Amino acid sequence: MISDLLSSLNEQQRAAVTAGDGPVLVLAGPGSGKTRVLTHRVAWLVSEQRIAPWRIMAVTFTNKAAREMRARLEQLLGQDLRGLAIGTFHAICVRILRREAPAIGLNPEFNIFDETDQLAVVKRALEDLKLDEKRFRPQALRSTISKAKNEMIAPQEYTARTYWEEVAGRVYSRYQEILQANSALDFDDLLMQTVLLFRQAPAVRAEYQERYQHILVDEFQDTNSAQYELVRILCGRWRNLFVVGDEDQSIYRFRGADYRNVLRFREEFPNARVILLERNYRSTQIILDAANAVIAHNLHRTPKRLHTDRGQGPSITIYEAYNESDEANYVVEQIRRLSESGAAPLGGCAVMYRTNAQSRALEDAFVAAGMPYRLVGATRFYERREIKDLLAYLRVVHNPNDDVSLGRILNVPPRGIGAQTVNTLDAWAGANAMSYVTALRRLKAGEDGPFTNRARAPLLRFLDLLEGWIDASARLTPAQLLDRILDQSGYTPFVRDGSEEGEDRWANIQELRNVAAGYNGLAGEEGAGPRAALGAFLQEVALVADVDALSDEADAPTLMTLHTAKGLEFPAVFITGLEEGLLPHARALDDPDQMEEERRLFYVGITRAREYLFLTHAFRRRVFASDETAARSRFLDDIPNRLVQGRGARERQEAARAALRRETTWTTGGTGRAVAWAPGQQAATASTLAGNGQQAAPRGSQFAPGDRVRHALFGDGVVISTSLTTDDEEVTVNFAGRGVKKLLASFARLQKL
């Protein structure tokens, strides 16, 4: 059966899948089937090499990818893959740390702190050290600390070269102490502490090294130092490290990723087998040519040439909008045309942008047009206030030492524990080196503490509630526990205040409850019982990515950032906001390295497209309150004219002339508002504004009423009527059994019979 599977692979893919023992580096261009290679490699190891699933570790970039790989493997092998370690670096590390926590003096029921929690800890550290938040911005400190951890630099190893860094070092130390006192780890700790565990506990290290006979890592170009170190240690016994990556798709430098880990791998494993996958199965030649032309500008890369035998395909469309709402309307309009012409289903269209803030104008346009859409990211579900509040309740129950979570909910909903009381509690707990909950318990045991009589009662009432929940957590499932908390804390009436927004928040809470209901602690290999279920639920929730929740079912266009688009593919892709300052982002303009990363980001976006690629930019754009004009992105100039609709010299001349003729009466297509447009301004791009977005020069009619035509999706039909628009031909066709459809000649690719 496995030979059948191998027969579906090309030569390079098969070489990678069946590579023998030892280190292997697969350099895989976009769309070259690297996920397939990874999956088949595991399948091959299990079925042909007789490697037990539990001796294999596969690291993916998202939880979704992990789920899909496991499902695919079970399908391929038809066998139980229990024990096979598949997951993100973070998820795998959590599992290891929960099990081995005692070896490094860690509470196994540690909580995981997200960015908001980290910020709260930084602020407390600043307060403890009597430092000014204005001079030492918590956000900047947080990112400095994170960067240090990604590079495996402990607080005591942190060396400062400036005064600011000297302060940052002290904040880092205090920050780490606070985490420890809270029995909490932040995202970066998950990686760093696992490496430290392996460094400090040789017996534990040896056990894991012995167990994992094969280690596979996807998206290797986006690993950071800590992750690199982790796999380097883990493969120490067997040296069977199989990594797949593409330096051109490295887009996570800001979180410590370094594509040079690919080079480092080649140096440290000089005997590694290197396999190149250059054949692309996804995109048309035109799209690949554009991608190649864009990425060729980057200096720090190994040149490679993607190729396909999928044919030329339709030209790329570049559209200059007047402003962001015109851009959004254009996108919606084009998606409608694509779907009505049968060129791409709604669900096959994706709209991508550099920053989440750009989604708003797009959403407005989709709503106004009555077109459904799926939004990935933006205000993330788990960052909503009501969700964070309730998770804080659960986290305190899971780990009562978590002062950050406790502080969050102490007076939410308001229960008479005001700022003054919280300050007093904090000072008292701090002075005695105890957690808040310990302080409250001492209060209950009869100690007076520094509190006024009036403050004591609400504190004790709160502690009673909390103790009740901790007690209940031994018996109730996470969902039942959540219900009890909602009921007893008064949170339900607190959110459901009668406002529409309140009902939205309540709906979010119901959604959270649904997720919690998936964790009942019954079977599960990871240890049964309600407490374990609570831990599993909180861990899952802490590590989810937005794409993880992206379902493939709904037939609606997807809106997302270029970053979240990595690893996905769509028949039709729109990349919006191609403007200097946005893509490339303003923060990259004066840094060549960051500029290269922006270019890679654009490259990733382009290569998501299978067939249709639309690149848009706006002449004006609202950035926070003010309206600013934006120059078209330099990246657009990298795309050869021959790949772009209507960007040949002749067409440009003609279109410019057409635009000039139209100048006096011209209004924007999208906004409906009349727009003053200086003659001659942006003459070269004015062509894109003429007509409703298509920019090819007018041609003659290709079809006439009565023509019999064939369409890939709708079958055979007869042309009823045809009309020329400024840039295209709209053909109305009656299809046998499918009814009358309006199609655009340029998209529908009708075949005359």
Next chain:
DNA sequence: AAGTTTCTACTTTTT
């Protein structure tokens, strides 16, 4: 202590 109004920083990207 809680509710209301005013101010301010905010936009890179995310496990």
Next chain:
DNA sequence: GTAGAAACTT
């Protein structure tokens, strides 16, 4: 133009 913090009132 908005969300969260700070300032101010009840």
